[in-house]
């Protein structure tokens with residue numbers, strides 16, 4: 363029997379904890395950059411499950427690897443060895459320069475692990491007072507208590523205090539304030555190289571230099587939150603590399619499993635030396651399915667996918683800048699590679715809704731920003747199609763306003 367959107371909505375409204383405000387569509391299958399809903403309608407997907415489906419949907423190679431693993435062995439726990447954690451970790455080390463990996467199941471868990479490992483580092487040094495963090499205004503790091511503590515939005519934080527602290531937030535547009543925010547109690551600075559949920563706002567080279575200087579001067583650790591910017595999304599393995607950042611720790615997630623839940627904390631050797639068995643752990647973390655998927659995704663990235671992002675990313679930017687010239691409601695085009703934001707003069711909700719009605723999925727973030735995160739293997743023809751559809755959306759909205 364066919365399930366309808368109304369059936370699903372009714373059942374969810376009675377039985378799911380209402381933590382999400384969903385859009386009125388239910389998907390049943392996907393292929394590449396296309397999704398299909400319960401009525402068989404096709405959508406061009408420029409959200410990718412919020413930067414997760416980096417190889418698109420139902421990628422044949424990833425599907426085969428997952429299916430083979432599911433039919434062989436899914437999970438044994440971290441009591442025993444299996445081959446895939448090391449296979450994924452070797453590739454992460456090659457891409458990031460950080461030699462050691464801890465596997466978990468999500469971006470928030472990866473951030474959580476980094477915060478813990480930073481504190482553990484100072485504890486091992488005997489500097490037990492170095493427990494604080496400096497984070498960015500506009501940062502989003504996840505919703506577990508530690509990750510929430512370095513997330514800036516008061517709306518997310520207020521109902522859940524007291525949070526982990528002390529945390530000092532500074533304005534990413536004022537690099538000169540960083541030095542003063544650091545004290546002899548600061549364990550680490552945590553910062554996304556591009557604020558993702560915060561509206562696709564790239565860190566300035568001046569701010570990156572301020573982080574490098576401050577860390578070199580005070581020994582403070584730098585945690586790069588690359589959950590959204592990492593793994594090829596910007597045309598670099600990690601966007602901090604483009605800025606010359608030198609992280610001691612890095613959180614990754616989202617795209618790592620191409621849709622299979624997995625996150626990771628990557629650490630330098632000096633931080634790794636401070637961590638002992640039992641300090642951290644996860645029952646599911648590093649299971650065979652997730653790490654096999656991750657090894658597959660990482661192979662794709664290293665096998666030319668990042669170069670592809672760079673090439674189509676330039677085309678995407680050109681098309682978006684031309685779009686902005688045609689529509690005055692687009693006040694700024696930001697981002698790099700396949701991580702793009704259009705800042706509007708109005709709330710972005712109407713654009714998201716109108717685009718979806720016309721068969722294009724885009725996402726709203728920071729109220730006025732349309733966020734575009736297509737699969738990394740998107741073709742230029744689909745970029746053209748998406749931008750043409752957005753052109754139609756903005757034109758329709760303009761004529762509505764004029765009526």
Ligand SMILES: Cc1ncc(COP(=O)(O)O)c(C=O)c1O
Nearest residue numbers: 468469470502503504558589590
């Ligand atoms: C930069 C950043 N860090 C952490 C997270 C949390 O990841 P997750 O939702 O997988 O827990 C996100 C999610 O959007 C993110 O964008």
